[in-house]
Amino acid sequence: xxxxxxxxxxxxxxxFRRGDQSAATALVHRYGRPLARFLHGRGxxxxxxxxxxxxxxxxxxxxxxxxxxxxxFRRWLYRIALNAGRDHWRRSxxxxxxxxxxxxxxVEGTSNPELDLDRHDTAAxxxxxxxxxxxxxxxxxxxxxxxxxxxxxxxxxxxxxxGAARVHYHHAVRRLKECVA
Amino acid sequence: MICNIMSDRMPGVxxxxxxxxxxxxxxxxxxxxxxLAEWRLVQEVSLGWGxxxxxxxxxxxxxxxxxxxxxxxxxxxxxxxxxxxVVGLAAAAALIVAVGSSALAPRQxxxxxxxxxxxxxxxxxxxxxxxxxxxxxxxxxxxxLPPLGAGLSDLSDxxxxxxxxxxxx
Numbered sequence: 201x202x203x204x205x206x207x208x209x210x211x212x213x214x215x216f217r218r219g220d221q222s223a224a225t226a227l228v229h230r231y232g233r234p235l236a237r238f239l240h241g242r243g244x245x246x247x248x249x250x251x252x253x254x255x256x257x258x259x260x261x262x263x264x265x266x267x268x269x270x271x272x273f274r275r276w277l278y279r280i281a282l283n284a285g286r287d288h289w290r291r292s293x294x295x296x297x298x299x300x301x302x303x304x305x306x307v308e309g310t311s312n313p314e315l316d317l318d319r320h321d322t323a324a325x326x327x328x329x330x331x332x333x334x335x336x337x338x339x340x341x342x343x344x345x346x347x348x349x350x351x352x353x354x355x356x357x358x359x360x361x362x363g364a365a366r367v368h369y370h371h372a373v374r375r376l377k378e379c380v381a
Numbered sequence: 382m383i384c385n386i387m388s389d390r391m392p393g394v395x396x397x398x399x400x401x402x403x404x405x406x407x408x409x410x411x412x413x414x415x416x417l418a419e420w421r422l423v424q425e426v427s428l429g430w431g432x433x434x435x436x437x438x439x440x441x442x443x444x445x446x447x448x449x450x451x452x453x454x455x456x457x458x459x460x461x462x463x464x465x466x467v468v469g470l471a472a473a474a475a476l477i478v479a480v481g482s483s484a485l486a487p488r489q490x491x492x493x494x495x496x497x498x499x500x501x502x503x504x505x506x507x508x509x510x511x512x513x514x515x516x517x518x519x520x521x522x523x524x525x526l527p528p529l530g531a532g533l534s535d536l537s538d539x540x541x542x543x544x545x546x547x548x549x550x
Binding site (some may be wrong): 221224225228229233236241246249250253257258261262322344345346347348349370373376377379380 | 440
């Protein structure tokens with residue numbers, strides 16, 4: 201079940217509630233990496249990612265009774281991750297969430313060192329510019345561009361409307377595009 | 382118009398292998414600097430930033446299972462009320478100190494930020510612990526603290542930032 205891509209989130213949650221521990225493992229495998237990327241994009245350093253992801257899943261499974269099936273499991277999980285990220289930020293004041301750092305940034309390497317360097321510079325510029333956006337612009341942009349989520353889902357996570365999320369995204373893109381032009 | 386459609390499709394094409402640009406869209410991408418820059422940006426963020434976010438999923442799953450197993454079954458029914466009770470005591474103590482301070486300085490009105498800043502350890506509380514505190518602490522200034530029953534995740538950016546600023550002094 202670990203790498204199960206066909207069973208729905210709801211079915212896995214139901215299985216977990218019935219005591220099937222492998223369903224929890226399947227959900228960790230399904231969402232662990234996207235969550236790590238999501239949290240890393242918000243400034244959680246790689247050395248802390250496993251802990252924050254672990255905390256997110258622990259809180260999610262512990263409070264499954266509070267999950268109403270009408271909001272998707274992923275949306276609910278990301279909201280918990282946002283809170284876990286904020287908790288991490290409070291614990292590590294000054295080096296956290298809203299100060300997007302560039303020291304841990306790496307991009308996937310190619311066989312061309314010049315191209316790698318150029319991409320690294322571009323990634324660094326984007327991260328610095330991300331830090332100048334408003335909180336909502338940054339959150340919406342990362343959820344959309346980095347995670348590929350749709351506006352209604354993003355709006356549900358951030359407590360806004362799909363239309364407002366779209367506006368935030370376009371404002372963010374307009375400012376970030378200069379980094380790659 | 383096509384630029385807006387292209388923009389909407391970009392995250393999907395970048396993330397979903399089943400989605401791809403049509404020949405017409407490719408032609409547009411090659412000829413529109415605005416769309417090309419946005420596409421490069423989305424590609425960069427969607428594909429290039431995963432490297433340093435690698436985690437050991439098996440280890441995470443094992444630790445989560447272990448924590449869930451070690452969690453006492455009475456946790457939700459017994460521990461939480463006790464924690465609320467302790468947090469309530471802490472809040473009451475803070476209020477006593479605050480009232481005492483304001484009595485010594487009668488011209489200085491008691492405000493919620495003052496109450497909160499008296500407990501510096503509040504900044505170390507987890508989100509759910511803070512929410513428990515909000516349930517028991519008297520609300521002196523509704524513009525800083527959320528309405529009773531509201532979760533931290535329900536706050537707007539401004540409200541959350543003001544709350545954090547108030548807690549951090």
